[in-house]
Every structure is written in structure tokens, then in C-alpha cells.
Amino acid sequence: MLTAPVLANDNIIPVSKETKDIATHLRDKAIDDDSAYEILKSLTTEVGARHPGTPGEKAGIEWAINKLKALGFDKVYTEDVNMNGWLRGVETAEILLPSYQKLIITALGRSKSTPEGGLEADIVHFKTYADLEKALDGSLKGKIAFISNRMQQLKDGGGYGPANIARSKGHELAAQKGAEALLIRSIGTDDHRNPHTGATNVAMGYTAVPAVALSNPDADQLVRLMDYGHSPKIRLNIQTKDLGPIVTKNVIGEITGRELPNEVVVIGGHLDSWDLGTGAVDDGAGVAIAMATGAFIKNNAKLRPRRTIRVILWGAEELGLIGARAYAKARQEDGTIANHVIGSESDFGAGPIYGLQSSNNVSPNAIHVVDTMAGLMGKLGVSRRSGDTSGGPDMIPLAALGVPALNLMQDGTDYFDLHHTPDDTFDKVNPEHMRQNLAVWTVFTFIAAEWPGSFK
Amino acid sequence: MLTAPVLANDNIIPVSKETKDIATHLRDKAIDDDSAYEILKSLTTEVGARHPGTPGEKAGIEWAINKLKALGFDKVYTEDVNMNGWLRGVETAEILLPSYQKLIITALGRSKSTPEGGLEADIVHFKTYADLEKALDGSLKGKIAFISNRMQQLKDGGGYGPANIARSKGHELAAQKGAEALLIRSIGTDDHRNPHTGATNVAMGYTAVPAVALSNPDADQLVRLMDYGHSPKIRLNIQTKDLGPIVTKNVIGEITGRELPNEVVVIGGHLDSWDLGTGAVDDGAGVAIAMATGAFIKNNAKLRPRRTIRVILWGAEELGLIGARAYAKARQEDGTIANHVIGSESDFGAGPIYGLQSSNNVSPNAIHVVDTMAGLMGKLGVSRRSGDTSGGPDMIPLAALGVPALNLMQDGTDYFDLHHTPDDTFDKVNPEHMRQNLAVWTVFTFIAAEWPGSFK
Incomplete structure (x- = not known):
């Protein structure tokens, strides 16, 4: 049986x-x-x-x-959370050559400041983070590393991870290659002149070099300028502030x-x-x-x-x-x-x-x-x-x-x-x-x- | 016959x-x-x-x-055109009360500057230019006049004229009513935080009071705050520059x-x-x-x-x-x-x-x-x-x-x-x-x- x-x-x-x-x-x-x-x-x-x-x-x-x-x-209560605070200050960027144009940018989270008054440098274009990886260490002295790839728009947000490495880790890679700063296309799917900020992979303190996102139309503009054969020179001024240790809270409510x-x-x-x-x-x-x-x-x-x-x-x-x-x-x-x-x-x-x-x-x-x-x-x-x-x-x-x-x-x-x-x-x-x-x-x-x- | x-x-x-x-x-x-x-x-x-x-x-x-x-x-030639130049400088605005919030604004063309460092004032809300006309002359002393009506979106642009009177003539009306400044909802049909600038009816020189446009979402925000019963207090800082007489050109090409x-x-x-x-x-x-x-x-x-x-x-x-x-x-x-x-x-x-x-x-x-x-x-x-x-x-x-x-x-x-x-x-x-x-x-x-x- x-x-x-x-x-x-x-x-x-x-x-x-x-x-x-x-x-x-x-x-x-x-x-x-x-x-x-x-x-x-x-x-x-x-x-x-x-x-x-x-x-x-x-x-x-x-x-x-x-x-x-x-x-x-x-029940309603809070729990303290210790962290280091970071604040955005001035953030401006301009194309100086081949013609003067304002760019719309924003500092990435925990970006360090540029020197006061900003820095001026030519940009070197990398289509992806992987392309920047291939550059020789120290080869970007005096340059701004620019990563231009665009995030894919998908229902489940699946384009975010692959594109986001430029935002989270690009500053370290740019520093390793000797660049003065990192400039990335915003990790975003729109076509408005609103840049996308977001955290870098820095638990506390500051990024290795100033790290900045351009709005999508501004990134397009730089790519087109280079397609015309121009070598854009940029002025970048980011002033950020380390607040040191601060306390934030989780707020909790219970049924x-x-x-x-x-x-x-x-x-x-x-x-x-x-x-x-x-x-x-x-x-x-x-x-x-x-x-x-x-x-x-x-x-x-x-x-x-x-x-x-x-x-x-x-x-x-x-x-x-x-x-x-x-x-x-x-x-x-x-x-x-x-x-x-x-x-x-x-x-x-x-x-x-x-x-x-x-x-x-x-x-x-x-x-x-x-x-x-x-x-x-x-x-x-x-x-x-x-x-x-x-x-x-x-x-x-x-x-x-x-x-x-x-x-x-x-x-x-x-x-x-x-x-x-x-x-x-x-x-x-x-x-x-x-x-x-x-x-x-x-x-x-x-x-x-x-x-x-x-x-x- | x-x-x-x-x-x-x-x-x-x-x-x-x-x-x-x-x-x-x-x-x-x-x-x-x-x-x-x-x-x-x-x-x-x-x-x-x-x-x-x-x-x-x-x-x-x-x-x-x-x-x-x-x-x-x-044939290619140019013809000189005399005008007075006007440049945009600093432009910032914040809600100070009931909570601190940054607003996204832009000065209207030929707007005069606020006092250096900006001005602080409560806003008084008018749904339309016509509503502001009904206010008593001199009644807005120490206030910012805010006109909130939204331009209608039409294929032929027919919504522009009716809304645009707030932009072209609002500064004069606000001055007549005694206001410190004019704040208008952008004359535009989008919902992005990009304010719409544009000329005021001032041939040369400056507007009667500082005249500023809020992006549509920022205008919505002020209206909602007032719907909640709050009385927003604003800090407005606009610095503009009169270039005096300059020469521009019509550029002409002929077949x-x-x-x-x-x-x-x-x-x-x-x-x-x-x-x-x-x-x-x-x-x-x-x-x-x-x-x-x-x-x-x-x-x-x-x-x-x-x-x-x-x-x-x-x-x-x-x-x-x-x-x-x-x-x-x-x-x-x-x-x-x-x-x-x-x-x-x-x-x-x-x-x-x-x-x-x-x-x-x-x-x-x-x-x-x-x-x-x-x-x-x-x-x-x-x-x-x-x-x-x-x-x-x-x-x-x-x-x-x-x-x-x-x-x-x-x-x-x-x-x-x-x-x-x-x-x-x-x-x-x-x-x-x-x-x-x-x-x-x-x-x-x-x-x-x-x-x-x-x-x-």
C-alpha cells in the first residue's frame, strides 16, 4: 500500500x-x-x-x-541616531571655453569643497565608470573627469544600480586617476535642468575629490560640444560644510x-x-x-x-x-x-x-x-x-x-x-x-x- | 440681358x-x-x-x-540697435515662516534690486491681477503682493496674454498699492521647478518695485500654506544690474x-x-x-x-x-x-x-x-x-x-x-x-x- x-x-x-x-x-x-x-x-x-x-x-x-x-x-517615541552632518553651500559651474555658458549642477552628498572661488580645468570625457577605470592612475592631473552615461528608464528602477556606481564611487576613482574633480551626468531619467544629488560612498567626512552632478540637458550639452571637436574648459565652485557629529532621530509610532x-x-x-x-x-x-x-x-x-x-x-x-x-x-x-x-x-x-x-x-x-x-x-x-x-x-x-x-x-x-x-x-x-x-x-x-x- | x-x-x-x-x-x-x-x-x-x-x-x-x-x-550685414542693458545677478528667496524653505524664483526682466541682503515681508495673496487692482492704494505697505493665477495651456498660446498682464504690469500695480515687491506665479504651463522670466513693461531702466516669478510648484506651495491657514513670511533677495546704453545688432542675410x-x-x-x-x-x-x-x-x-x-x-x-x-x-x-x-x-x-x-x-x-x-x-x-x-x-x-x-x-x-x-x-x-x-x-x-x- x-x-x-x-x-x-x-x-x-x-x-x-x-x-x-x-x-x-x-x-x-x-x-x-x-x-x-x-x-x-x-x-x-x-x-x-x-x-x-x-x-x-x-x-x-x-x-x-x-x-x-x-x-x-x-505609543509614539523617538530614538537618537548619531551621525556626521554635511551641508550644501554655494554650487556654480560655467563653461569658460569655447563659449561662456552657465551649467546647472549640484554637489553629491558629502562632496568636499573646491578651493574657495572654484577651480578651472578642462574636462576629460569617459562614457562610463568602466571607461574611467581604464585610464592610467595619475593621468588626469589638472583635469576634471566627466562620466556621461545615462541611466536607463525601467519600471522596476533596474537602471539605477548600474548607473549609480559613478555617483557612489566615481570620486574615489577620479582621485586615483589624479583628477581635480568628478563631474557626472545626473543619475536620473528626466530631461529637465534639475540635477540629481545623492550620496557618495563615504560613511562620514568628505569625498576624495569634489563630486558634482550635471542635469541631463547640461551633460548633453558637454557631450555635443565635444562631438563638435571643442575641448570644454570648466569653472567649478562647490562649497560644502562638515557639521561634525549631530544627532538625528528615528520616529516610531505603534498600534x-x-x-x-x-x-x-x-x-x-x-x-x-x-x-x-x-x-x-x-x-x-x-x-x-x-x-x-x-x-x-x-x-x-x-x-x-x-x-x-x-x-x-x-x-x-x-x-x-x-x-x-x-x-x-x-x-x-x-x-x-x-x-x-x-x-x-x-x-x-x-x-x-x-x-x-x-x-x-x-x-x-x-x-x-x-x-x-x-x-x-x-x-x-x-x-x-x-x-x-x-x-x-x-x-x-x-x-x-x-x-x-x-x-x-x-x-x-x-x-x-x-x-x-x-x-x-x-x-x-x-x-x-x-x-x-x-x-x-x-x-x-x-x-x-x-x-x-x-x-x- | x-x-x-x-x-x-x-x-x-x-x-x-x-x-x-x-x-x-x-x-x-x-x-x-x-x-x-x-x-x-x-x-x-x-x-x-x-x-x-x-x-x-x-x-x-x-x-x-x-x-x-x-x-x-x-549679402550678410548687421545693423546697430541702441538699447539699455539689464543683467540678472543674485536671486534667492526663502520662506521664513511657518517653516524655513527655499523657493525657486527668477527676476523678471528689468526688475530693480531689493535692498542689499534682501527684504523680509509677509505675502498678501491675490488670485489674479484684477484682484490686486481692487486693493486700496497704499494698503500693502510692508508686504509682498503675490499673484497666483495659472496660465491656461492651449495649442495657440491663447492663455499667455490674459495671464501675462501680471508679469508685464504687475510691478506698477504692486507699487501703486504700496507693496515692497511683486511675486507672481510663473507665466508657464509646466510643473517643474524652473521659473519663467520675461520682460516687464519698462522700456528702459527699472521696474517700480522688485518683480519676481516663482516656479509653478513653488507658487502651489505658497497657496497650499495659506490654505492651511499659515501666513508665509518671505525673504527675497534680487540683485540686478543696469548696464546703461549698449549696442546690439540685427543680423541680416539676403538671397x-x-x-x-x-x-x-x-x-x-x-x-x-x-x-x-x-x-x-x-x-x-x-x-x-x-x-x-x-x-x-x-x-x-x-x-x-x-x-x-x-x-x-x-x-x-x-x-x-x-x-x-x-x-x-x-x-x-x-x-x-x-x-x-x-x-x-x-x-x-x-x-x-x-x-x-x-x-x-x-x-x-x-x-x-x-x-x-x-x-x-x-x-x-x-x-x-x-x-x-x-x-x-x-x-x-x-x-x-x-x-x-x-x-x-x-x-x-x-x-x-x-x-x-x-x-x-x-x-x-x-x-x-x-x-x-x-x-x-x-x-x-x-x-x-x-x-x-x-x-x-
């Missing part, structure tokens, strides 16, 4: 009908709810940019505390779980933003979606979820996940990392969610829960997707410690038009998309906090 | 079959010709912005002379007529541009189209046209049609105005042409010629349109002296996204549209210069 086929696995705990019914009810109510959009409007309008070490950052933290309280979160209050589902976005825009798509949207999700579940679910929903508004993401690393390190040290059931961050703009990925940290016995979430999200245009995920940039340190994560994949086709530019402002956000995000996040968060099984 | 119906009018001179055949041949060849696009690329890349009193203006004039010669124009060399068909664009972008759609495109048209006809028509084609690259259009007024005044004084057979300027961007209008100065006996032109342009997507026209901004002084004009109507739907902003750059121009413009202008210009009758 053969053994009977396995019809059930003792380790698999189903998602109850009641849980699914509540999640469905929440989904269908959230899709008409503008609270995420309204929270984002308030943050981007009444606070604006939130770069660490600026008055805007302080105002943002205060705003977040007050807003979480006003939304009815059960306390009814049965397992020590077990936490982590959702969030990062509260800091670059200084050029008002941090609407990066990452006011994520902040607003996470805050709205916690409040919406508390106020609309007939049952307070079993576990605690911890909304973390991460600090200093842009300068290297500084708040997220501090949070994870502290949880590793005090052992509470074990209480982190699952998590995700919304940090890819304000576009609609189309896919749901689960990380390899999610137990095979919990995959059916993710499938159930995706099934309920189907009506919202979301489908189940393969592939591993950290669950968002600020989830990386937690994921590295084994915390399971989901990725609520947003359509990021336009994200890198705005990312890290002055154009990252509230007017770019579609309220319908914010409602869809709230509905999707509500399904995920409620089920994750309510399903009694383990995701690990 | 009744008189026979009028079958012919002795005064009506037909367009010959040969003329139509040549125009058709030129049209069908020009639609594959990239010379206008290439000329525009060279101007915007190798010269850049061309604001009167800057090195770019000088470079632009030199470029134009050399390019006209290289294109084979029979000499084979039979009636003293009779001229005037086509052109304006060579000056605002300082923020590189003057691609305003009006490098018009310059390039006119230059390419003259050269294309000379090099491709089997018959040199009967009349002279005079390509005028107007100087200092942006500050009040200064080159065009000087040109017309000189022709009125020396009597050669009578030799100006017909004219048109291309100064509405680089979009495709969809319509052909004739001015009321065109004789009824010449209307059939315009109809013939439109018929030949039909294949290019152009149809005959009603309505009077000056034939373009720089044609206004000539039209006022009775010179007949046509309007080659371009689709300007996107024109005011770019107009007078840093974003007016070459990458925005579609080469297919430039080819279509060249083909349409070639049909008009060849027939106007070849048809032996009078347009007057």
Missing part, C-alpha cells in the same frame, strides 16, 4: 476566514481613503525638505511626533497588538529627504503611506490586530541608512530582533503597487500567507512576483539579521525623473495612486499582524 | 504652374532635410544663451554672421532676387534669448528655420526667386522688440518700407505648423496666392485659417506700417512649458518637426518671392 498523499502539513497555519474578511473590508474601504495623500500634503507643505542638520529636519521630526499622536497611535504586543510588524518610510526638493516621492510618500496604514487599521478594523504594528520613520536614510543601521544594531544587542516578525518599507515613490515579492527569509510554511495577501490585492492590480528582496533600503540591516520581508513593488517608471531633484514636490503625486498604496499596505499589514503563525 | 458673371479679374495675377511646380519640388525635398535642426544644434550648443549685454550675445552675433556666410547668403532685387520678402527669428536656458525654442528654432529656408531655396530651386529673400535675425526681441522697432523706424525714415512685400517671423517654438493665416494688410487680389500656398502645404498638415495677424512679434512694427504678413501657426501646446526657463534647451526639439517647418517655410518664402504680383 502506498502512503496517502500529504493533504495537510501540521506546520502550516491557515489564514482564517475572519482575517481574510477583515482584510477585504479594510481594502475596500481604504481604496476610497485620502489620508495618506493628506498626510503627505501636510508634510511636504508645512515642513518641506528634511535634510539632517537643517531646520527642516527638526521640523519634520516634530511634525511626525505630533501627527502620529493626532492619528491615534498608542499595540491585542495578544502578542511584543511581536512587531515593521512598516515605514524614511523621514529625512534630500535638501533640493520637498521629499515628496522620496520619501514623504512612504512616510505618509505607513502612518496612514497604521492609523487606518486601528480605526477601521473591527478587531485590533494580534501583533503590534510598528511604524518606523527612519532617519538619515539618504546618507547611508544611518537610522536603520542604528535601529538594527540596538535590536541585535538587546535581543529584541527576535520579536521582529516581518517588515517592509515604502521607499520607491508614489506610484501604484503592481507586485508582491517575499524575501528568502520568509519560511516555506508562511509562503501561503503571502499568496493569500497577493490574492486579496489582486483586485487592486497587484500580482505575486518571484525574486528575493530586502523589503526596502531601510529594511536591509534587519533583513541581514534574518527578519523576513516583503516588497510591495511600485511602478517606478517616473521615479527617477524626480528622485533627489528640486522637482521632488507634492504636485507630482497622484491621489489615486496614494489610495491604492494605502489599500495594498493595509492588506499586508493587517494580515501580517493578525495571522498567528511565524513568518520565520 | 444680364451681364456675364465675372470669370476673371484683371487685377488678379495667377500663380504660375512653374512656380507651383518648383514650390512642390522644394517642399518634397525639404521634408527630408535636417539643415534647420543642425543649425539650431550649432547655435544652442556652441553659443548657448544670447542675452543682450552678455558674452553669449556677442558670440551669437558672430556665429550668425559666419553661419549666414557659410550657408551661401549673397538677392533675380528680377526685383529691391523688393524684399522678410523672414526671420530673433537671435537674442533669455539668459536662463540656451534659447532653443525661443527663438533659436525660428533663427534656424529662417536661415535654413533662405539657404535651401538658393541651393535647391532651379530658379533663383524674382525678389530678394531677407532673413532678419532680430536683436533684443525679449526686452521689447527693440531690434524690430529700430529696423522699421529706419525703413520708414528712408522710404524703403515700400519695398517690403510681405513678411513673417518664426517665434513660437519648434512645434509643427498646422495653419496659415494672412493679415488684413494682404490685398484681396493676393488672397488666392495665400490659398495656393496653403494648398501646397496641405500635404504637410497645414490648413488655411481665418483671423488677422502681425506675422510674429518682430513683425509688429512692420505690420503697423502696412507690410502684409502671414502667420505660419505652430502647435504651441508645450511651448509655455519651456518658454523663458532654464529648460529651453536643444534636447526639447524634435527633428521631424524642424523638417516640417523648413518645408512649410520654403513653400511660403519661395512663392512670396517668385509670384510677380503685389501682396498690398
Whole structure:
């Protein structure tokens, strides 16, 4: 006789009908709810940019505390995060030869200053970071290294990584080659004269040489000039400021779980933003979606979820996940990392969610829960997707410690038009998309906090 | 007996079959010709912005002379134009209350400076210029008057005039009401943080109070702050410079007529541009189209046209049609105005042409010629349109002296996204549209210069 086929696995705990019914009810109510959009409007309008070490950052933290309280979160608290501050000052560039033309640039994060009054140098053109690698060490003495390749525009943002090495590491390579400064085409997909800033790979302190991004049209202009046979000479003046040690904060709000209050589902976005825009798509949207999700579940679910929903508004993401690393390190040290059931961050703009990925940290016995979430999200245009995920940039340190994560994949086709530019402002956000995000996040968060099984 | 119906009018001179055949041949060849696009690329890349009193203006004039010669124009010359120069300097603005936020602004043309270091004042919001008119004289002491209405986006640019009164005359009205400065929403249809500059109604010298435009997203931000009940306090620092009397130039190139060399068909664009972008759609495109048209006809028509084609690259259009007024005044004084057979300027961007209008100065006996032109342009997507026209901004002084004009109507739907902003750059121009413009202008210009009758 053969053994009977396995019809059930003792380790698999189903998602109850009641849980699914509540999640469905929440989904269908959230899709008409503008609270995420309204929270984002308030943050981007009444606070604006939130770069660490600026008055805007302080105002943002205060705003977040007050807003979480006003939304009815059960606990609201902050945790200090130590970092070194960096501020942008003067930033100008001009083509001096073959004709005088102003360029629109911005310093990359932690760029060192040029000499006071600027430096003047010819540019040497490299189509890619890899091409600059091929130059002889020390061969660019007295020159500005210019990397011109353009980021590819893709729905999932897949063009970012390959292009971004010029931004993150170009300053070191340019220094190694002997250049006076690094000039890159913005890592962005638009054609507006808004340069894209962003962090360099410098944990604290300054880049090896001044590191600057040109707007896409300005990069085009330099390339065309060289195509005509000209050798552009540039004046570059960047003055930046090292603030030394400063303290920023992670701001945390909790909806306390009814049965397992020590077990936490982590959702969030990062509260800091670059200084050029008002941090609407990066990452006011994520902040607003996470805050709205916690409040919406508390106020609309007939049952307070079993576990605690911890909304973390991460600090200093842009300068290297500084708040997220501090949070994870502290949880590793005090052992509470074990209480982190699952998590995700919304940090890819304000576009609609189309896919749901689960990380390899999610137990095979919990995959059916993710499938159930995706099934309920189907009506919202979301489908189940393969592939591993950290669950968002600020989830990386937690994921590295084994915390399971989901990725609520947003359509990021336009994200890198705005990312890290002055154009990252509230007017770019579609309220319908914010409602869809709230509905999707509500399904995920409620089920994750309510399903009694383990995701690990 | 009744008189026979009028079958012919002795005064009506037909367009010959040969003329139509040549125009058709030129049209069908020009639609594959990239010379206008290439000329525009060279101007915007190798010269850049061309604001009167800057090195770019000088470079632009030199470029134009050399390019006209290289294109084979029979005569190339310049005419001096006297004006007062005005330069933009520092321009910064910040919201101080309720939270510190940087605003992106630009001074309007001929704006006076704020006190050194700037001025600080609350803003008073007026939805329209008409609303500001209703304020009591002297009632805005110590305040900044803010006009927030948004320009409507229309194919024919019809939203520009109604909105633009805030830019052209707002400074006088704000002064009359006692305000310290005028702050307007940019006269533009985009949503990027690129403010739109543009002239105020000040022939020479300075505006009555500092006059500044906010980018559209920045104007939205102020409106939203006030909708929340805040009273924004602003710091505004504009430093501008009066250059006093300077000399600019109209640059002129001619294809000499084979039979009636003293009779001229005037086509052109304006060579000056605002300082923020590189003057691609305003009006490098018009310059390039006119230059390419003259050269294309000379090099491709089997018959040199009967009349002279005079390509005028107007100087200092942006500050009040200064080159065009000087040109017309000189022709009125020396009597050669009578030799100006017909004219048109291309100064509405680089979009495709969809319509052909004739001015009321065109004789009824010449209307059939315009109809013939439109018929030949039909294949290019152009149809005959009603309505009077000056034939373009720089044609206004000539039209006022009775010179007949046509309007080659371009689709300007996107024109005011770019107009007078840093974003007016070459990458925005579609080469297919430039080819279509060249083909349409070639049909008009060849027939106007070849048809032996009078347009007057």
C-alpha cells in the first residue's frame, strides 16, 4: 500500500476566514481613503525638505511626533541616531571655453569643497565608470573627469544600480586617476535642468575629490560640444560644510497588538529627504503611506490586530541608512530582533503597487500567507512576483539579521525623473495612486499582524 | 440681358504652374532635410544663451554672421540697435515662516534690486491681477503682493496674454498699492521647478518695485500654506544690474532676387534669448528655420526667386522688440518700407505648423496666392485659417506700417512649458518637426518671392 498523499502539513497555519474578511473590508474601504495623500500634503507643505542638520529636519521630526499622536497611535517615541552632518553651500559651474555658458549642477552628498572661488580645468570625457577605470592612475592631473552615461528608464528602477556606481564611487576613482574633480551626468531619467544629488560612498567626512552632478540637458550639452571637436574648459565652485557629529532621530509610532504586543510588524518610510526638493516621492510618500496604514487599521478594523504594528520613520536614510543601521544594531544587542516578525518599507515613490515579492527569509510554511495577501490585492492590480528582496533600503540591516520581508513593488517608471531633484514636490503625486498604496499596505499589514503563525 | 458673371479679374495675377511646380519640388525635398535642426544644434550648443549685454550675445552675433556666410547668403550685414542693458545677478528667496524653505524664483526682466541682503515681508495673496487692482492704494505697505493665477495651456498660446498682464504690469500695480515687491506665479504651463522670466513693461531702466516669478510648484506651495491657514513670511533677495546704453545688432542675410532685387520678402527669428536656458525654442528654432529656408531655396530651386529673400535675425526681441522697432523706424525714415512685400517671423517654438493665416494688410487680389500656398502645404498638415495677424512679434512694427504678413501657426501646446526657463534647451526639439517647418517655410518664402504680383 502506498502512503496517502500529504493533504495537510501540521506546520502550516491557515489564514482564517475572519482575517481574510477583515482584510477585504479594510481594502475596500481604504481604496476610497485620502489620508495618506493628506498626510503627505501636510508634510511636504508645512515642513518641506528634511535634510539632517537643517531646520527642516527638526521640523519634520516634530511634525511626525505630533501627527502620529493626532492619528491615534498608542505609543509614539523617538530614538537618537548619531551621525556626521554635511551641508550644501554655494554650487556654480560655467563653461569658460569655447563659449561662456552657465551649467546647472549640484554637489553629491558629502562632496568636499573646491578651493574657495572654484577651480578651472578642462574636462576629460569617459562614457562610463568602466571607461574611467581604464585610464592610467595619475593621468588626469589638472583635469576634471566627466562620466556621461545615462541611466536607463525601467519600471522596476533596474537602471539605477548600474548607473549609480559613478555617483557612489566615481570620486574615489577620479582621485586615483589624479583628477581635480568628478563631474557626472545626473543619475536620473528626466530631461529637465534639475540635477540629481545623492550620496557618495563615504560613511562620514568628505569625498576624495569634489563630486558634482550635471542635469541631463547640461551633460548633453558637454557631450555635443565635444562631438563638435571643442575641448570644454570648466569653472567649478562647490562649497560644502562638515557639521561634525549631530544627532538625528528615528520616529516610531505603534498600534499595540491585542495578544502578542511584543511581536512587531515593521512598516515605514524614511523621514529625512534630500535638501533640493520637498521629499515628496522620496520619501514623504512612504512616510505618509505607513502612518496612514497604521492609523487606518486601528480605526477601521473591527478587531485590533494580534501583533503590534510598528511604524518606523527612519532617519538619515539618504546618507547611508544611518537610522536603520542604528535601529538594527540596538535590536541585535538587546535581543529584541527576535520579536521582529516581518517588515517592509515604502521607499520607491508614489506610484501604484503592481507586485508582491517575499524575501528568502520568509519560511516555506508562511509562503501561503503571502499568496493569500497577493490574492486579496489582486483586485487592486497587484500580482505575486518571484525574486528575493530586502523589503526596502531601510529594511536591509534587519533583513541581514534574518527578519523576513516583503516588497510591495511600485511602478517606478517616473521615479527617477524626480528622485533627489528640486522637482521632488507634492504636485507630482497622484491621489489615486496614494489610495491604492494605502489599500495594498493595509492588506499586508493587517494580515501580517493578525495571522498567528511565524513568518520565520 | 444680364451681364456675364465675372470669370476673371484683371487685377488678379495667377500663380504660375512653374512656380507651383518648383514650390512642390522644394517642399518634397525639404521634408527630408535636417539643415534647420543642425543649425539650431550649432547655435544652442556652441553659443548657448544670447542675452543682450552678455558674452553669449556677442558670440551669437558672430556665429550668425559666419553661419549666414557659410550657408551661401549673397549679402550678410548687421545693423546697430541702441538699447539699455539689464543683467540678472543674485536671486534667492526663502520662506521664513511657518517653516524655513527655499523657493525657486527668477527676476523678471528689468526688475530693480531689493535692498542689499534682501527684504523680509509677509505675502498678501491675490488670485489674479484684477484682484490686486481692487486693493486700496497704499494698503500693502510692508508686504509682498503675490499673484497666483495659472496660465491656461492651449495649442495657440491663447492663455499667455490674459495671464501675462501680471508679469508685464504687475510691478506698477504692486507699487501703486504700496507693496515692497511683486511675486507672481510663473507665466508657464509646466510643473517643474524652473521659473519663467520675461520682460516687464519698462522700456528702459527699472521696474517700480522688485518683480519676481516663482516656479509653478513653488507658487502651489505658497497657496497650499495659506490654505492651511499659515501666513508665509518671505525673504527675497534680487540683485540686478543696469548696464546703461549698449549696442546690439540685427543680423541680416539676403538671397538677392533675380528680377526685383529691391523688393524684399522678410523672414526671420530673433537671435537674442533669455539668459536662463540656451534659447532653443525661443527663438533659436525660428533663427534656424529662417536661415535654413533662405539657404535651401538658393541651393535647391532651379530658379533663383524674382525678389530678394531677407532673413532678419532680430536683436533684443525679449526686452521689447527693440531690434524690430529700430529696423522699421529706419525703413520708414528712408522710404524703403515700400519695398517690403510681405513678411513673417518664426517665434513660437519648434512645434509643427498646422495653419496659415494672412493679415488684413494682404490685398484681396493676393488672397488666392495665400490659398495656393496653403494648398501646397496641405500635404504637410497645414490648413488655411481665418483671423488677422502681425506675422510674429518682430513683425509688429512692420505690420503697423502696412507690410502684409502671414502667420505660419505652430502647435504651441508645450511651448509655455519651456518658454523663458532654464529648460529651453536643444534636447526639447524634435527633428521631424524642424523638417516640417523648413518645408512649410520654403513653400511660403519661395512663392512670396517668385509670384510677380503685389501682396498690398
